[in-house]
Amino acid sequence: MVLGLALSGCSALRVSTDEGASRPVSVGIDDGSEEETPPESASPVIPAGMDQVTVGLGPECPVKVQMAMDSEWNGDLAYDSYQLYSRDNGAIITVNCYEADDETAQSIIDTAQEQTFGESRSSIMEENSGTVAGGAYWTVHGLLGRQEIRAIDETESVLYGAIAGISDNGRLYKVTVEMVTVSSDQATAALFAQMLPTVSFADQVLESPALS
Numbered sequence: 001m002v003l004g005l006a007l008s009g010c011s012a013l014r015v016s017t018d019e020g021a022s023r024p025v026s027v028g029i030d031d032g033s034e035e036e037t038p039p040e041s042a043s044p045v046i047p048a049g050m051d052q053v054t055v056g057l058g059p060e061c062p063v064k065v066q067m068a069m070d071s072e073w074n075g076d077l078a079y080d081s082y083q084l085y086s087r088d089n090g091a092i093i094t095v096n097c098y099e100a101d102d103e104t105a106q107s108i109i110d111t112a113q114e115q116t117f118g119e120s121r122s123s124i125m126e127e128n129s130g131t132v133a134g135g136a137y138w139t140v141h142g143l144l145g146r147q148e149i150r151a152i153d154e155t156e157s158v159l160y161g162a163i164a165g166i167s168d169n170g171r172l173y174k175v176t177v178e179m180v181t182v183s184s185d186q187a188t189a190a191l192f193a194q195m196l197p198t199v200s201f202a203d204q205v206l207e208s209p210a211l212s
Contacts, residue, residue, distance in 0.1 A: 044068065044198040044205050052198070055083050061097035062168045063175050068198035069093075070191070090152055091181035091188045100174040105135035105165025108174050112138060112163045121145030121156075126209035132201060135172075137164035139196060139208045143183065156183045160192040162199045162206050175201050 046052055050068040057065060058080035069085070073093065077084040085093040102108045109129065117124055122145040129138045144150055144157040151157040160179040165172060177199050181188040197208040 044200065046198060047194040050195070050198075055095045057081050057083060057095065057097045060099075061173065061175075063097055063166050063173055063202050064200075065095055065097065065175060065177065066198075066200045066203075067177060068195055087181075087188065089181070089185060089188065091179075091185060092152070093177065093179045095178075096176045097173055100165065100172050102165065102172060102174070105167065105172065108165030108172070109136055109138045109163060112176070116140070116150065116159070116161070117142055117144070117148070119145035119147050122148055126211055128207055128209040130207055132164060132166065132204045132206070134168060134202070135164055135166035137162065137201065137206050139163075139199075139206050141193070141196070141209060141211055144180070150178065150180055152180055152182050157181060158183050158189050158192075160189075160196045160211075162196065162201070162208075164201050164206070166202060168202075 044052075046068045050070045052066055052068050055065040055067070056078065057063075060080045073085040073087060075083060075085045077086075081096060081098045083095040085095075100108055102111065113124075116122075122143060124140060124142045127138065127140040127142075129136065131137070139162045141160050142158070144159050146154045146156055148157070150159060157180050162177045164175045166175055167173070179192040179195065181192070183189075193211045196211070197205075199206050199208075
């Protein structure tokens, strides 16, 4: 038997009894809201010939950084909060993680957007931004003019990057992955386009822009 009662200012109250059982009456109140579950980050698709790598950034960086790469990247240069991967053709990947002086995660993103493509000949080709637990991120594919500090050997270059501001235990960290090669190196640029969608910070895969 189910009894329905209308309560002023409240949701409907349903009282259920089982006439054939001696157990106590159960009372359930439905407030109309759905239970929220934290978003789950799907595992990235690892391109053929690559493996997922966890970047070692030392104890100063509490944020786990992962991405896919092949075995041709040399990772010999590393110290706390920094890792450099290089390729024989001059292409590089830099990974940084350090405590930021910025007040908010969004201010980290805003500053990165201003500083990365500061030269008039530089341009953003595709970009995407979003939020992660504890912060915000920006993923980008762009063209670097020859005078940009990230350009290789003062040569027009392409950049595929992921930048985030993430809070951990009350501290704000700037985390970056920047992949750069000269613009004429289309083969490595194509690899970067496959690698960027595999980047994850703190076990959260970042959504890349629609790369052309």
